[in-house]
Amino acid sequence: MNTLANLKSELDQEYKTTKKFIENFPEGKNDFSPHEKSFKMMPLATHIVEVFAWPAVILATSELDFGKNEYKPTILNSKEELIKKLDDDYAAGKAALEKASEEDLEPNWAIKMNGQTLNEWNKYGAIRHSLNQITHHRAQLGVYYRLNNIPLPGSYGPSADDQKF
Numbered sequence: 001m002n003t004l005a006n007l008k009s010e011l012d013q014e015y016k017t018t019k020k021f022i023e024n025f026p027e028g029k030n031d032f033s034p035h036e037k038s039f040k041m042m043p044l045a046t047h048i049v050e051v052f053a054w055p056a057v058i059l060a061t062s063e064l065d066f067g068k069n070e071y072k073p074t075i076l077n078s079k080e081e082l083i084k085k086l087d088d089d090y091a092a093g094k095a096a097l098e099k100a101s102e103e104d105l106e107p108n109w110a111i112k113m114n115g116q117t118l119n120e121w122n123k124y125g126a127i128r129h130s131l132n133q134i135t136h137h138r139a140q141l142g143v144y145y146r147l148n149n150i151p152l153p154g155s156y157g158p159s160a161d162d163q164k165f
Helices: 001-023 041-051 054-060 079-099 123-147
Strands: 062-067 108-113 116-122
Touching: 001 041, 001 079, 001 123, 041 079, 041 123, 054 079, 054 123, 108 123, 116 123
Parallel strands: 062 108
Antiparallel strands: 108 116
């Protein structure tokens, strides 16, 4: 099985689906949050688009330690910035997968906090986890959209807002 071909195909599909969601991002709702412990809408959308670059990060490193401030979240303020970030990060993730070999997916990769391992996978598993993060957080964004009467695009088929009957 060619796992790289599968990862590239899945990244492409998630990009196309996510792009529809980001194109529906509303003006004036950046700070909407359904609960005090929930992401605000713009930081959530920003996180989703950033994840598209994770294959490049994962393939180039052996770990990410949040306690060492190795990750700095991007601050975006508009739909146009989200779309550009999505396109740029997708291109980075796709380019990294294009250059990778099957053997590059075998070494371990970890998420840590001050040296303590929070989770560890081989690089294939870490990239799969990142793709799952896109789906998970995009669904979360869909709930935010629904709560604000923003039409939901279909993800894996038409949404109720896409239905014509």
